[in-house]
Amino acid sequence: MSTSTLVALPAAVQPVYDTVVARNPHEPEFQQAVHEVLGSIAPVLERHPKFVEAGVLERMVEPERQIMFRVPWVDDAGRLQVNRGFRVQFSSVLGPYKGGLRFHPSVNLSIIKFLGFEQIFKNALTGQGIGGAKGGSDFDPRGRSEAEIMRFCQSFMNELYRHLGEHTDVPAGDIGVGAREIGFLFGQYRKITNRHESGMFTGKGVQWGGAEVRTEATGYGAVFFADEMLGVHGDSLAGKRVAVSGSGNVAIYAISKAHQLGATAVTASDSSGFVVDEAGIDVDLLRQVKEVDRLRISAYASQRPGARFVEGARPWEMPVDVAIPSATQNELDESDARALVANGVRVVSEGANMPSTPEAVAVFQAAGVLFGPGKAANAGGVATSALEMSQNAARQRWSFDDSEARLREIMRGVHASAFEAAERYGRPGDYVVGANSAGFERVAHAMVAQGVI
Ligand code: GLU
Numbered sequence: 001m002s003t004s005t006l007v008a009l010p011a012a013v014q015p016v017y018d019t020v021v022a023r024n025p026h027e028p029e030f031q032q033a034v035h036e037v038l039g040s041i042a043p044v045l046e047r048h049p050k051f052v053e054a055g056v057l058e059r060m061v062e063p064e065r066q067i068m069f070r071v072p073w074v075d076d077a078g079r080l081q082v083n084r085g086f087r088v089q090f091s092s093v094l095g096p097y098k099g100g101l102r103f104h105p106s107v108n109l110s111i112i113k114f115l116g117f118e119q120i121f122k123n124a125l126t127g128q129g130i131g132g133a134k135g136g137s138d139f140d141p142r143g144r145s146e147a148e149i150m151r152f153c154q155s156f157m158n159e160l161y162r163h164l165g166e167h168t169d170v171p172a173g174d175i176g177v178g179a180r181e182i183g184f185l186f187g188q189y190r191k192i193t194n195r196h197e198s199g200m201f202t203g204k205g206v207q208w209g210g211a212e213v214r215t216e217a218t219g220y221g222a223v224f225f226a227d228e229m230l231g232v233h234g235d236s237l238a239g240k241r242v243a244v245s246g247s248g249n250v251a252i253y254a255i256s257k258a259h260q261l262g263a264t265a266v267t268a269s270d271s272s273g274f275v276v277d278e279a280g281i282d283v284d285l286l287r288q289v290k291e292v293d294r295l296r297i298s299a300y301a302s303q304r305p306g307a308r309f310v311e312g313a314r315p316w317e318m319p320v321d322v323a324i325p326s327a328t329q330n331e332l333d334e335s336d337a338r339a340l341v342a343n344g345v346r347v348v349s350e351g352a353n354m355p356s357t358p359e360a361v362a363v364f365q366a367a368g369v370l371f372g373p374g375k376a377a378n379a380g381g382v383a384t385s386a387l388e389m390s391q392n393a394a395r396q397r398w399s400f401d402d403s404e405a406r407l408r409e410i411m412r413g414v415h416a417s418a419f420e421a422a423e424r425y426g427r428p429g430d431y432v433v434g435a436n437s438a439g440f441e442r443v444a445h446a447m448v449a450q451g452v453i
Pocket of ligand 1: 098099100101170171172173174202353378379381382383385
């Protein structure tokens with residue numbers, strides 16, 4: 001993406017964007033995320049002059065606090081390694097800072113800030129009392145032993161603990177951070193603080209304070225969101241052919257729920273390429289390959305009769321009714337979008353954060369595709385984190401079925417809020433405008449009420 005190819009912003013918000021670009025010059029992902037929100041909310045500002053008077057926008061694009069720190073650790077060969085750690089605490093107006101940690105070599109301040117900014121509106125849309133944050137490190141877990149991962153997590157927490165707490169900042173997982181890493185991070189927090197503070201982290205193992213359905217929630221939620229969008233048109237996911245990208249937590253459970261709802265998910269991918277399985281991706285095998293054996297995706301095709309591996313490509317060339325991009329930001333560009341549209345795609349539900357470039361979103365919307373942006377479609381993960389916080393606070397454990405029913409209800413609510421706001425602002429069916437406006441309104445009202453902070 002280059003900012004020059006972005007559509008012009010309404011005059012009322014352009015100066016805010018210009019300031020963001022000037023202040024954050026080498027942060028293209030952060031600029032992209034801000035541009036998308038600003039492109040949606042000018043009519044909201046027009047309707048609520050007090051948002052403008054209170055400088056809500058100017059304050060919202062500046063994180064409340066940004067933490068960057070050194071993470072030194074010693075690898076198995078006895079060599080010293082130094083990584084960079086981040087936590088961007090963007091907004092606490094609706095609740096404690098909330099958002100995941102990402103461990104991936106591509107992580108930098110721009111990526112953490114775009115994710116943290118998105119998280120504010122996503123979390124607001126869930127209707128729960130959670131602020132927005134994101135963090136992580138440029139640490140690459142691939143190829144590292146479990147002992148190395150533990151030492152890294154402990155060193156990371158040696159600094160981060162002082163900024164966390166169940167009423168302050170509650171991290172969770174994201175790319176490269178799953179139950180194993182959360183266990184090491186939580187353990188070190190407990191050791192340093194001498195507090196077993198269950199609600200200071202979500203995504204914990206279900207044996208020690210984690211919530212049922214949290215692991216599945218992001219993928220399940222993205223599928224529920226697709227089903228809701230189709231439901232408006234009297235249709236459903238049953239019988240649909242689905243392309244999913246990625247092979248992590250989000251992709252695995254998106255595929256699983258798509259199958260449960262009567263659809264067939266025919267692809268999964270990683271950075272080396274994608275696999276096609278016309279019979280429907282075998283979720284147990286995919287989990288075995290990616291989460292237990294931690295192999296590349298080609299191993300799926302070699303162990304599954306009838307499946308094939310396509311090297312160096314993305315699944316968007318496949319003819320499908322529904323696409324659920326669940327890998328990473330900007331993984332689906334304009335030419336991918338054109339290919340999907342030419343092949344008849346009707347629904348795109350973003351399981352990842354900002355996987356479609358702005359140009360791709362424009363292609364989908366011009367073609368009348370039902371497009372569910374990540375901050376609405378993948379909100380089920382963080383919403384279930386809020387359920388985990390509730391259970392921890394009340395020292396309760398809810399059943400899987402009860403938790404899944406709540407997730408389904410939350411996704412219905414997220415869809416309804418985005419759908420209703422799009423209608424109210426004269427853009428029926430535009431879930432980008434709807435999600436941004438509904439999330440922004442909630443945050444802005446709270447900011448006005450709580451004064452200039
Ligand atoms: N990283 C996930 C997200 O993007 C989950 C955050 C959380 O549960 O706090 O929403």
